[in-house]
Structure formats: C-alpha cells, structure tokens
Amino acid sequence: MSRQLPEQESASTPAFYHELVDSTEKGFAFRQRYWLRSYLGYTPVRDALPNTTHYALAALQYSSIIPKLITQNVDGLHHKALSSVWNTAHKQERILELHGSLHKVHCSHGHVMDRATFQDRLSAANPEWKTYVDELEATGQRPRTNPDGDVELEGIAYDSFRVPECATCLAENRHNSILKPELIFFGESIRQDVRDRSYADIEHCSRLFLVGTTLATYSAFRLLRHALELKKPVLMLNIGPTRADPLSGLEKIEMSSRIVMRDAVRAVLGSRVDDDPIIERMLRSGVVQPPSEDD
Structure with missing residues (x-):
C-alpha cells in the first residue's frame, strides 16, 4: 500500500444509492470503495470548525x-x-x-450507530490503513476532502479494504455489510x-x-x-x-x-x-x- 499522500484527481466519481445498497458482490465492491475513501476523509470533517x-x-x-x-x-x-x-x-x-448527516451510520435493517463508533470499527478491521491515517496526522498532512467526507484517490486498489458488518445484525444472527452514512446519496x-x-x-x-x-x-x-x-x-x-x-x-x-x-x-x-x-x-x-x- 502506498504511504504517499494521494494525488488529487481531476474529478471525483460520486457514489450512487443503488450501488451502496446492492446486495451482490458488485455492491460490496462499491461499498469497499466508498468506505475506504470516507474513512480517510472523515477525520477532517470531524475536526472542522465553524466559520x-x-x-x-x-x-x-x-x-x-x-x-x-x-x-x-x-x-x-x-x-x-x-x-x-x-x-x-x-x-x-x-x-x-x-x-442528512455524516455523523451517523445506519444499516439496511435500520440499526443506527454513531459515526465515531463505526470509524473505530473500520480502524480495527484495517490496521494498515489506521497506520496510514496516523502517519498523515503526525505529519499534519490531509488528503483533499470533499464536503460529503469523500476523498479523491488515484491508483488505489479497494478490494483489500474490509467493511465491518452491522454489530446489531450479527447479534440477531444476521450477516449484513450494507451500511451507509445517514446522508442522501445520488439517486436516493x-x-x-x-x-x-x-x-x-x-x-x-x-x-x-x-x-x-x-x-x-x-x-x-x-x-x-x-x-x-x-x-x-x-x-x-x-x-x-x-x-x-x-x-x-x-x-x-x-x-x-x-x-x-x-x-x-x-x-x-x-x-x-x-x-x-x-x-x-x-x-x-x-x-x-x-x-x-x-x-
């Protein structure tokens, strides 16, 4: 995995609602892409101050x-x-x-969790990316973040990023990785x-x-x-x-x-x-x- 600050793309490809909630392998791949980018971009949003x-x-x-x-x-x-x-x-x-809001996450069965909690779960599931984020914060670097908390990445493979399943669904003996922030996506x-x-x-x-x-x-x-x-x-x-x-x-x-x-x-x-x-x-x-x- 690259340890360089991602270069800015000329344009960001938005995530669409139907992609994020797709229950097929293709949909899971979309969620890997979204949650990696959002994982990197959430910290600047969380730390932003009112103007x-x-x-x-x-x-x-x-x-x-x-x-x-x-x-x-x-x-x-x-x-x-x-x-x-x-x-x-x-x-x-x-x-x-x-x-909606970036600070809440919900699954396809309506279970809601605080975004900070889910961010910690993403960190635990992806320790190599947690190390990368820590290195960025230690050097004061931040990838360019869009207003929706998404960062623009280039030349990154998303297929190794692990998206945790909904903990409440697991407690109910149900596997469910269809989670999204409580915000309105394109097509929603x-x-x-x-x-x-x-x-x-x-x-x-x-x-x-x-x-x-x-x-x-x-x-x-x-x-x-x-x-x-x-x-x-x-x-x-x-x-x-x-x-x-x-x-x-x-x-x-x-x-x-x-x-x-x-x-x-x-x-x-x-x-x-x-x-x-x-x-x-x-x-x-x-x-x-x-x-x-x-x-």
Whole structure:
C-alpha cells in the first residue's frame, strides 16, 4: 500500500444509492470503495470548525431572529456553532439537515450507530490503513476532502479494504455489510418526514433568507419555489449564478457571506450584541476562510 499522500484527481466519481445498497458482490465492491475513501476523509470533517458565517447565523438563531434553519450541508457545523448554548434536542428541533448527516451510520435493517463508533470499527478491521491515517496526522498532512467526507484517490486498489458488518445484525444472527452514512446519496429520495418538515418550516416562516447556495439540488430549489408561491419575501446572499436567478420575486445580493454577515447581525441585533456576552462571543468566533484559487 502506498504511504504517499494521494494525488488529487481531476474529478471525483460520486457514489450512487443503488450501488451502496446492492446486495451482490458488485455492491460490496462499491461499498469497499466508498468506505475506504470516507474513512480517510472523515477525520477532517470531524475536526472542522465553524466559520464566521456559521457563528453569525448561530447568533441570529440564539436570539430567535431565525426560528428555523434548513441546511443542505452534512458536516454538522451549524450544530457545533451552537453547542455551547443549546443541547442536542434543542438543536435538532431548530435545525433541519435536509440531506442528512455524516455523523451517523445506519444499516439496511435500520440499526443506527454513531459515526465515531463505526470509524473505530473500520480502524480495527484495517490496521494498515489506521497506520496510514496516523502517519498523515503526525505529519499534519490531509488528503483533499470533499464536503460529503469523500476523498479523491488515484491508483488505489479497494478490494483489500474490509467493511465491518452491522454489530446489531450479527447479534440477531444476521450477516449484513450494507451500511451507509445517514446522508442522501445520488439517486436516493429524502425521507417523507424530512420533506414534510421542510415544507412546514417554509409555510410557518414570515420570510426566507438563503445563504451561500446555488440551489443545484431540486430538494432545496423546490423549497424556495414554495416560498415564492406563498408570497414570502425571499433574499439570497450568494456569489455567482444560481438555479433561482430566473425566478421573479427573489432579491439577490452578490457578495460573500463572510464579508457581510457579522456586520449584518450587529445591525439587526443592535445593543443586544453588547448586552449579551454569548452573542458578542459568537460574533468574534469562527474560522476565516478566504476564497481558494479554484474559486
């Protein structure tokens, strides 16, 4: 096995839902490919910190200016930004992860486990790859990781990677290696309860604020369209073209959220920023992420 940091590919081949849940040998090979790449990519996702926009939105949530937040992201950073002020139940009530989360894993029989637990099981089943990950962390190197926790590998053979079976299924005398993160893959439908909740959040809001999205996925685009059909005021903060640009009734500001969100929150909250140390701390927190050369 190579001990070199993987080179970046020109494009990443996505995993499709029907491939991951295929019960044949071909499906198992797809899961080997997915879980090796995800195993290497999960640590950077797990260790990622909220940026200034996450904290600005968290300040508005904490202040009840934003009663509900719907995110397409699967990294859990909106939850991290509120972890010091809200418990898990309150965050789950106020934040809807439209496309799921990388931090939970479930099997085809519905058994759920924490991703950290499954990551440890992957490490135990693949000690040579655990050594590789330890070497990367010791040298401060990280493979380039996509937002879905997948890394881009080149020239790697996946057939020796061992995918553990579901422990609960084994306890029930059933062999089952069909496991996936609790996120929506290409070709997979959003659960009906999540879809219903997203529509309810749109129907109960007085206005809609969109931040940093091109609305390329239809699951998010249809929520915007539903808001416009209900005559809700809609403001978008995003740089570059989006799927929503041709729609009437949409106001758009072409500017990076990292530039304006802190000042916007201070303007909205006024003296509350100085009176509440939690809000003041949130508006001083967050990783600053300048645009990359690719952007």
